[in-house]
Amino acid sequence: MGAIRDALDRARQAVTTRPIPVRTGTRLSFLLKSEKGSTAAVAARLGVSQRTVQRYLKGDRSPNAKAAAALEREVRKDWQPKVKARAEKQAAARGIVVETRARFGFRAPSGTTDDGRLRRITQHITPENSAAAFAAYRAGASEDELQAIVGGALGESYFRDGGRRAQGLDVELTDIDYIDIGY
Structure with missing residues (x-):
């Protein structure tokens, strides 16, 4: 990306009325809802396997640093789109x-x-x-x-x-x- 596009992204992401969820399970549930329940779609967004997402959901495994950063990035991207559009x-x-x-x-x-x-x-x-x-x-x-x-x-x-x-x-x-x- 470029400096101006990144600055516009940061400005847009800063606009929220509520903080994004903190817990991994809550973040995954939010993404699952955004993706109409498809663990495969969530896995593609996070860059992990579908089975890994299922393990995260069951609590059998916690995301590593790279997956946790991807999870936060993807949740931020979709968090409160109407609020961001209005702002x-x-x-x-x-x-x-x-x-x-x-x-x-x-x-x-x-x-x-x-x-x-x-x-x-x-x-x-x-x-x-x-x-x-x-x-x-x-x-x-x-x-x-x-x-x-x-x-x-x-x-x-x-x-x-x-x-x-x-x-x-x-x-x-x-x-x-x-x-x-x-x-």
Whole structure:
């Protein structure tokens, strides 16, 4: 995956009204319900055999570290989808906050001194740009496409200040050190 897609995943996973189940049996029961009772489907999601899932359910065996991490990841993925969808819709309507440390390069009219450099920026981006980022994320856009969308959004909100300065400045986001997105 890419840095922006991972940041959107983390932001989406952080939205819950209840914590995910703690016990292995409860987590497995949740996944079984999601998969309409199919232990084979749960096994495929966890990367273990169907028999292993059955042993986990009976309590004959506990998941190793790799299987436990996969179990938590898969439960988080499906936990409270309506709550997450509603939060994403509200975030798209209000805008999101992007915090990043990345290299920003510029294509600007000749004579400017805006050389690309590493910057740390925390900026609220507009609802329109937020909605475009979410739409691209859901459509499975590549990391380059997401970088172009987020770079353009930061260019509009931060560098051009909503059209009050730096007209004609085209911002390019590259070399992301880290990025966090908040609803």
